[in-house]
Amino acid sequence: MTAEEQRLHDDRDKKQNWRLWGPYLTERQWGTVREDYSPHGNAWEYVSHDAARSKAYRWGEEGIGGISDDKQHVCFSLALWNTKDPILKERLFGLTGNEGNHGEDCKEHYYYLDSTPSHSYMKMLYKYPQEAFPYNQLVDENRRRGKLDPEYELLDTGIFNDNRYFDVFIEYAKADTNDLLIKITVHNRGNEKATVHVLPQIWFRNTWAWGYDAYKPEMIRDEEDVIQIHHKELGTYYLAGEGEPGVLFCENETNVKRLYNVDGTGLYKDGINDYVVNGQRNAVSTQHKGTKGAFHYELSVPAGNSQSVSLRLSGKYHVDPFKDFERVLKQRVSEADSFYGSVQNGIADADKRDIQRQAIAGMLWSKQFFYYNVAEWLKGDPAQPAPPEQRLNGRNHEWKHLNNSDIISMPDKWEYPWYAAWDLAFHTLPIAMVDPEFAKHQLILLTKEWYMHPNGQLPAYEWALGDVNPPVHAWATWRVYKMDEKLQGGKGDRKFLEEVFHKLLLNFTWWVNRKDNNGNNIFQGGFLGMDNIGVFDRSAKLPTGGYIEQSDGTSWMAMFTLNLLRISLELSKENPTYQSLATKFFEHFLYIAGAMTNEKIDLWDEEDEFFYDVLRTPDGERTVMRVHSMVGLIPMFAVEVLDQELFDSMPEFTERAIWFLENRPDLANLISRWTEKGKGARHLLSLLRGHRMKRLLKRMLDETEFLSGYGIRALSRYHLDHPYVLRTGGTEFKVKYTPGESDTSLFGGNSNWRGPIWFPVNFLLIESLQRFHHYYGDDFKVEHPTGSGNMKTLKQIADDLSERLISIFRKDANGRRPVHGDFEKLQTDPHFRDYIPFFEYFHGDSGRGVGATHQTGWTGLVAKLIQPRRKKTQ
Structure with missing residues (x-):
């Protein structure tokens, strides 16, 4: 030690x-x-x-x-x-x-x-x-x-x-x-x-x-x-x-x-x-x-x-x-x-070790004492002039219970000097590599009653506590639990897992009750961190009226459901009563999968073979918004692989699952090859059957669309020459690929999902490919890149995407780091070139750093991608 x-x-x-x-x-x-x-x-x-x-x-x-x-x-x-x-x-x-x-x-x-x-x-x-x-x-x-x-x-x-x-x-x-x-x-x-x-x-x-x-x-x-x-x-x-x-x-x-x-x-x-x-x-x-x-x-x-x-x-x-x-x-x-x-034992590449250590340093330096008592802030202090009356009905007035006074991981202590719920979930993975106790503490913290709203919503961020972030807290909880279990020699922290799980049940209920407009398991989350990727600002009322049936919002919820299913099965190992909750999430996942392919809704476009958002206007009109964006790839995140031995040890859950599948064959057919056991007697839960996954991957791995030399773009390069245009009510709305800084004042002006490389969604895509490979094995291969004629396993593709992301920070053959862009001093000066800035996002074509310069928060995920190279087994 x-x-x-x-x-x-x-x-x-x-x-x-x-x-x-x-x-x-x-x-x-x-x-x-x-x-x-x-x-x-x-x-x-x-x-x-x-x-x-x-x-x-x-x-x-x-x-x-x-x-x-x-x-x-x-x-x-x-x-x-x-x-x-x-x-x-x-x-x-x-x-x-x-x-x-x-x-x-x-x-x-x-x-x-x-x-x-x-x-x-x-x-x-x-x-x-x-x-x-x-x-x-x-x-x-x-x-x-x-x-x-x-x-x-x-x-x-x-x-x-x-x-x-x-x-x-x-x-x-x-x-x-x-x-x-x-x-x-x-x-x-x-x-x-x-x-x-x-x-x-x-x-x-x-x-x-x-x-x-x-x-x-x-x-x-x-x-x-x-x-x-x-x-x-x-x-x-x-x-x-x-x-x-x-x-x-x-x-x-x-x-x-x-x-x-x-x-x-x-x-x-x-x-x-x-x-x-x-x-x-x-x-x-x-x-x-x-x-x-x-x-x-x-x-x-x-x-x-x-x-x-x-x-x-x-x-x-x-x-x-x-x-x-x-x-x-x-x-x-x-x-x-x-x-x-x-x-870093086993990481031979000195440059990778340095990148990883600086990334983790940024994570650890970005802790901050965060103090915010909303009730006191709204009404003002006794010894100071009273705040304007408008404040009482203004920003964050619905969060009077929130009283934070803790050390919290920040996205960036200059540009984002406040916690953000979904950023923080990603922070916990690289932090857990070196300090699982602090990582667990952060996940518990946001579910405490002086953070979480009484209605079950997690606080988004200081600028708008009531905004809606993707529900990734359960995913992070499960990942940190498993990382900690490995570091502790196989002993998992069940108390931590159970404590967070109970609060996430409230959060799940909030999503189901507040963000499912028609009760049909199609979700309208709102912002979800990706407003600039689409046609409208999804945090605001739509200029057309009505609502959007979100491919990403629904897929995030499917992922959330599978995360809670996996946690409840883990807790069932010591307390069989959790099997009934596992059953609930198993069935709820199938309902969401069914809703996404319901002929009246169907977010999958058979002609384009891609998932799209659907705009519903008050007069009943249905408009498929054919934007080739990360929104259509997020259904890949909802994937879980369950071993047969798990079913053997959970009789109540297994009995109910089999009954449900036999009595709802329409939903059973949506689960890819459920009755066919994959590699090592495993079962797959996914929104994608094998055919649809291959069609998504064909587009995702196409260098003229999503695949960049530095990861997966948030918006397809296809929209550079073919902007998506929607005309409604005499107004034209346009989405065009912009690989770097935003060219629009919409959605805040500095937010740009229209092309750059973002680490959090890239990381989740890599993890999803790894889980799919865990089920399909080495026999399942896909062309990578599309059109190259090179057939790769899903694991090989995941490894390649990891290396593309890491390469943003690595020296290339000429000793230049893409992150530094065209600044010659940053590239060649010995007092600059090896200091790594971890930007908010990265230029979709060059890998240059864009946005906040020190958002090590989620970009620090690069530390988790840098792993020891393991020898191949025969």
């Missing part, structure tokens, strides 16, 4: 709280829904990047490479000043949804390089220009550009030309659960000596200004120039800085004069900024105390050299805090290497 594994065991068994401190600060609190108290929900405008340095936040804190305790009482992060910027670099900069020509867009270069699950060791890199940061230039140029223009990036400004920048590495190592070593190393990549001010900052989240608790914690400088931190709940901590830095203090209070032109006296949140940048000596405390403090280092770094700053944040007072600093730091680095050496 490695040292890191021992820490995880001790934390699980509550012997030591190794998770007390972690990377729980967000990268962006400004522009979030929680901090928005505007009348009409204008979150991006209510707190801007410019206002952020002066406004005390209500619900959370932000910072570059920051950490906090698990309730975010005390926060630590890094601030920098290159002597040219108009403000301290305390937070990452980016464009709001209204400023970017393709929506919100972070304009920084930063990388999460390493982390153990307990955060005993973490490493991050931030690239800081030596010239004035081009804030206005980025805003003005992107605002000038249209949807058809490329985004204007930080590299485009020339700010990194001649390597005039600092590489700032931030490392954390835990000497104990409450004893953190911090090392900041600044490399001057330029050709001339350059000065940088390094300001490690520590502060209290403001909990005293809202009218609930007047207690105000305090930090002071002692006679040894150590910052003493006193908090009634967290206790006393000491922050020591190596050398003889200056020590500065202000208050984490809103600067009402700057923001609102209201006269006020005292010290404010932006005091350290005003002191360092503007020389305002009265902006910081003369008494060396406050609620926000910083050490002030001024480093003059020679060209091509580096300098380091060391700090120690500890719950213990150390007479000589840096005596064993380097030894402990090196030990934690070595332990991290040992841990990942165990995780």
Whole structure:
């Protein structure tokens, strides 16, 4: 057992709280829904990047490479000043949804390089220009550009030309659960000596200004120039800085004069900024105390050299805090290497190992303390002005029960600094590779009564808690359960499985009662994460009236049903009463399968041999929307293979299943070769009979349609030259293949399902092919790619798709990584080329990264695709 594994065991068994401190600060609190108290929900405008340095936040804190305790009482992060910027670099900069020509867009270069699950060791890199940061230039140029223009990036400004920048590495190592070593190393990549001010900052989240608790914690400088931190709940901590830095203090209070032109006296949140940048000596405390403090280092770094700053944040007072600093730091680095050496055992390719480790690091760094009490947020705080009355009937007003205050996995801590239910489900798989306890905790969390709506709906995300995400929670629960079972030597966590299963029964009932318009087992889920893939915004009322019978919504529900069937059968092994629930889901799956092929509905188009959505208008008109999209491939996700021995051990379930199949032959015929046992005496449950699956695969594996060199496109390339057009009510609606950024302002403007490669659906397609192969075996072969004449097993196709997805990040024969696109500096510079950004999605033709730059969340699934190459058995 490695040292890191021992820490995880001790934390699980509550012997030591190794998770007390972690990377729980967000990268962006400004522009979030929680901090928005505007009348009409204008979150991006209510707190801007410019206002952020002066406004005390209500619900959370932000910072570059920051950490906090698990309730975010005390926060630590890094601030920098290159002597040219108009403000301290305390937070990452980016464009709001209204400023970017393709929506919100972070304009920084930063990388999460390493982390153990307990955060005993973490490493991050931030690239800081030596010239004035081009804030206005980025805003003005992107605002000038249209949807058809490329985004204007930080590299485009020339700010990194001649390597005039600092590489700032931030490392954390835990000497104990409450004893953190911090090392900041600044490399001057330029050709001339350059000065940088390094300001490690520590502060209290403001909990005293809202009218609930007047207690105000305090930090002071002692006679040894150590910052003493006193908090009634967290206790006393000491922050020591190596050398003889200056020590500065202000208050984490809103600067009402700057923001609102209201006269006020005292010290404010932006005091350290005003002191360092503007020389305002009265902006910081003369008494060396406050609620926000910083050490002030001024480093003059020679060209091509580096300098380091060391700090120690500890719950213990150390007479000589840096005596064993380097030894402990090196030990934690070595332990991290040992841990990942165990995780990656058998992966020979060094580039793949590096990609996987950075992907997992991004997952672990993207944890965040998420605090949101909707009832308090709606009504406002006693010590603050009352919010506008419109809020009471505005965003999230139907979720007054929701009260979140936990460490949660985020999709991206800058662009999506809030949890998303279906994103989080995908996060748990790569997380479970290294930390199954945290993965299980996340899945349980969203089903708790202070998250889940009383009606059974899971909260979608902060921007609209009531929106509808694909029901993938049961799938993730089963996958994490099986991964954990394998890691625990065959012992599954039945308590976890049972607890989530019971809550998912409520969620399933919500879907059946709320999203089946006519009670005929055809579902109209709404958004389902894919609105830009289709003709209409499915979260809004249709311009035609009526509703859409969704191929994807119905297929997601079929998948959900099979997931619950599989879980109930597993629980039946120890409690036979679950067999009756297994029977219920077995029959419900057949009802959904029957509905999809019902002649009055029939989402399968026999002429095109593809699944389509169907538009139903109020006058009864039925319109098949012939869009070649991921919507038509999602029926492949609903597949389960059951071994004969399972039926032999479940007499009640087996008896009822046989009776149902004999008495409903119309439905029995829909299950591919049910009476014919496949490889190893297995039975297949699927929406697709063999013929239909082959027809779907023919289109999916066609390089002129869905198959890209980098995975499966969300929309067929066929629609590049053949856009789908629907004319109704005097209006024309069009769907055209766009492989990269969105060319439309529809559906939010920055969302693009119209061609790019998305990891979550690609991952589910790969898993589905693996399950189909588990049933059919090696004798079942399909042409891959279509038209090539090469016949491949379904497993070989799944393996090939995995390699295509991985290749987005890998060096090709010329040493170039597709993810970096055409930026030559990213491709060739030794200080850029091997740092991997895990984008939200990827260009459907080139593999270039598109969308949010750090959505490691679901793109982190690449870590799960990278597996040891196993020897072939004879």
